[in-house]
Amino acid sequence: MTGKPRDGLSWFRISFGRLQLKAYTKGEHVLRFEATVHNTKELRCRRSLEYFEEIITRLAGMADRFATTLDCADIGFLPDGVLDELPLPAQAGARRIAGLDLNKPRIRAALAAALALAPAPGGFTVSDFTAKVRHLIRHDGYTTRQASYDLRKLRGKGLTDKPGRTRRYHVPPQAARTIAALLALRDHVIAPILAGVRSPRTGRKPKIWTAVDRDYETLRIGMQTLFRHVGIETLPSAA
Numbered sequence: 011m012t013g014k015p016r017d018g019l020s021w022f023r024i025s026f027g028r029l030q031l032k033a034y035t036k037g038e039h040v041l042r043f044e045a046t047v048h049n050t051k052e053l054r055c056r057r058s059l060e061y062f063e064e065i066i067t068r069l070a071g072m073a074d075r076f077a078t079t080l081d082c083a084d085i086g087f088l089p090d091g092v093l094d095e096l097p098l099p100a101q102a103g104a105r106r107i108a109g110l111d112l113n114k115p116r117i118r119a120a121l122a123a124a125l126a127l128a129p130a131p132g133g134f135t136v137s138d139f140t141a142k143v144r145h146l147i148r149h150d151g152y153t154t155r156q157a158s159y160d161l162r163k164l165r166g167k168g169l170t171d172k173p174g175r176t177r178r179y180h181v182p183p184q185a186a187r188t189i190a191a192l193l194a195l196r197d198h199v200i201a202p203i204l205a206g207v208r209s210p211r212t213g214r215k216p217k218i219w220t221a222v223d224r225d226y227e228t229l230r231i232g233m234q235t236l237f238r239h240v241g242i243e244t245l246p247s248a249a
Contacts, residue, residue, distance in 0.1 A: 082128075
């Protein structure tokens, strides 16, 4: 997956074998999405010229799902009660399965991997999921057995789906929104705020002070006051 400026354009590309999805700006006011295939065998359909319409339809479906997934990742959503229900056991098929603990790095990596694989044409396999988690945690010790167990956990919470007898998993659009919101809440809201309240004041402000930076600073100051009112003390950060 790559995302970088190219000839003055914003360029984003993600590949699944010989299938490729791209998003880039075209001019100042056009954002273009494309699905390309370097070997139509990857589409798992007939490849002769008379089936060209089916090939185009499948490529259009890829681009549509890609755009939908990007939209879901950009705007997250947390249903009522999801944070309370997430750690509780769930039912995955006929089996009872453990809940999801966001405090565990492995679970956060599993959620991030599922979100990264959500645009995959035709879904993703356990092997795909295992490789993605290994890449995220930068460790080869994550096994296929662990991946299968984690995917069952995600299915139990409705965050992935495995239709019928297929071996491929899918991330529904609403589930992608929930996963994106959970990761953003844990990594970009709770963790920075808790780290910030340990410091009575920030150091020198950066040259570029964004709206998000101002939001964090406002929350940091407000949380220090709130912690004092409810009787919570924070230890200062180690020097």
